Amino acid sequence: MLERRFFNIVITYTTVWVVRRAAVHTKMNRPKVLVSNPTVPQIGFDLLQKYCDIIRIENENETKEEIISKVKGVDAIYWASRLKLDKDIIEAAGPQMKVVGTMSAGYNHIDVDELKKRGIKLGNTPNVLNNAVADIAVLLALAASRRIHEGRLKIENNQWDLGSQWMLGQDISGATVGIIGLGGIGQAIVKRLIPFEVQQFLYTGHREKVEGKELGAKFVSLDTLVRESDFVIVSCPLNSETEEMCNEDFFAKMKKTAVFVNISRGKVVHQPSLVKALRDGQIFAAGLDVMTPEPLPPDDELLKLPNAVIVPHLGSATKKN
Ligand SMILES: O=C(O)C(=O)CO
Numbered sequence: 530m531l532e533r534r535f536f537n538i539v540i541t542y543t544t545v546w547v548v549r550r551a552a553v554h555t556k557m558n559r560p561k562v563l564v565s566n567p568t569v570p571q572i573g574f575d576l577l578q579k580y581c582d583i584i585r586i587e588n589e590n591e592t593k594e595e596i597i598s599k600v601k602g603v604d605a606i607y608w609a610s611r612l613k614l615d616k617d618i619i620e621a622a623g624p625q626m627k628v629v630g631t632m633s634a635g636y637n638h639i640d641v642d643e644l645k646k647r648g649i650k651l652g653n654t655p656n657v658l659n660n661a662v663a664d665i666a667v668l669l670a671l672a673a674s675r676r677i678h679e680g681r682l683k684i685e686n687n688q689w690d691l692g693s694q695w696m697l698g699q700d701i702s703g704a705t706v707g708i709i710g711l712g713g714i715g716q717a718i719v720k721r722l723i724p725f726e727v728q729q730f731l732y733t734g735h736r737e738k739v740e741g742k743e744l745g746a747k748f749v750s751l752d753t754l755v756r757e758s759d760f761v762i763v764s765c766p767l768n769s770e771t772e773e774m775c776n777e778d779f780f781a782k783m784k785k786t787a788v789f790v791n792i793s794r795g796k797v798v799h800q801p802s803l804v805k806a807l808r809d810g811q812i813f814a815a816g817l818d819v820m821t822p823e824p825l826p827p828d829d830e831l832l833k834l835p836n837a838v839i840v841p842h843l844g845s846a847t848k849k850n
Pocket residue numbers: 632633634635636658662842843844845
């Protein structure tokens with residue numbers, strides 16, 4: 530999964546741009562940049578090399594210790610890593626460090642408070658990923674509601690039944706779709722689902738948005754969204770407010786026929802409660818691009834559920850040709 534993600538050239542350009550700007554800002558001829566993982570596409574290294582001296586981590590499964598051993602004295606960090614960029618690493622870099630660029634829309638893997646305290650700028654890659662991630666959200670919503678994983682298992686187990694009422698799924702046409710977090714990705718999801726003749730879109734977040742009005746979506750409380758939606762799609766950032774927001778109480782409020790989709794971060798969900806809700810038929814199905822932990826161990830309970838469609842965090846894993 531990591532290799533495929535890092536092929537996203539658009540992301541690379543954006544991150545390199547952030548690091549370059551920092552270089553100009555610091556008025557240094559050739560600032561030193563640590564690249565935290567070697568699977569960044571060559572084009573990324575080439576661009577960086579033009580303006581900066583690169584400190585490389587050669588190990589694809591980089592460790593915090595390795596990063597700490599090489600980070601001292603750098604002016605910037607190109608964070609292409611699933612590890613947490615935490616206080617220890619920031620401190621080890623030293624007070625001259627001015628900027629961090631990350632190849633992702635989400636930045637929950639970076640200690641932003643620690644960066645702020647030290648006046649270090651952070652660049653991420655919002656918007657470039659909206660379409661790719663929204664595509665995965667739609668794919669998961671349809672795959673989960675139409676029992677795609679379960680159907681495949683039935684074939685493999687020689688349980689193909691010819692009855693007319695077999696393996697009925699949930700329609701998305703005529704459904705109420707609730708989007709938690711109508712940011713760029715949430716809006717792209719709504720745009721994709723309009724042609725599916727969804728009956729109404731609900732959304733929730735900090736405030737009502739002009740874009741919501743333009744898309745014909747109705748701003749409601751989280752409670753209303755969870756209770757009234759046939760599809761609940763999570764596309765909000767992970768932060769202290771949203772961590773484990775989808776818990777036992779949340780799933781208990783959902784309709785028994787509803788489908789849950791998460792393309793945000795695994796930790797927005799209290800996963801044991803989701804597993805229970807799926808196992809006990811409290812909700813109909815789930816489609817997940819993100820989970821806890823990542824990578825998910827092959828013997829995890831989630832993978833034993835026929836009504837869970839799971840992909841290994843492929844939201845942004847597309848290649849622009
Ligand atoms: O860019 C991100 O933050 C993603 O996780 C895309 O899936």
